[in-house]
Amino acid sequence: MESLSEEVSRHLKKGERLLVLGGDHSLGIGSIHGQAQAQPDVVVVWVDAHADLNTPLTSSSGNMHGMPLSFLIHELAEFLPPTPALEWCKPCLSARDVVYIGLRDVDPAERLFIEQCGITAFSMQEVDKFGIREVVERALAAVDPSGNRPIHLSFDVDAMDPVHAAATGTPVPGGLSLRESFYLAEEIAATGRLAVLDIAEVNPLLGTPSEQKITVSNAIDVTAKFYGSQRKGDVPPDYVIPRPQK
């Protein structure tokens, strides 16, 4: 995790953009920490069914993949016990630099942290209420009203409905449709400020062969949208329409 942080930081300092493939969502610790070292003004859009905001003390499962953001947000530092494996990781985000989209399975402590620290959160309830267009607009306005900060987009495939992404460790019904996921990705791409993208929790060992295929294929398609592929059609820069010979 520490080496991931160093790698992300090193590549960003060279002016590169990064795609970090998971693996479980604890990769967000290294990925975001690394970006914050290179780009201290980073904002984080966390797209997930889960808030991943438990501390080792509030987690009922003890799974590190349910905790990554708790190690990164200053406001939670007082709730964290010493964690030997993560001694290198110092909080690097303010609660107001983080926004959630897609939540629908949030533990009590996580809900309280969200409320008390003032993290902007759009659960599936808000997606239903406002529509994905307004949610994306509000989410970006919340963390980056002036529209000039580098974006870290952390995409857990379980944000999508299990119909579209069943091959994942903790699927939760009632998630983002494929079209909502595409729209979100297209809008983030359109900002031109996506510096690091995490794609987490694709697990091709889970589910039926058909579910595995669908999950991987959808994860690839959503990833392409984050990098500028559009549903209205793409034209490669060197493409020329063939004409008949005269």
Ligand SMILES: [Mn+2]
């Ligand atoms: Mn999740």
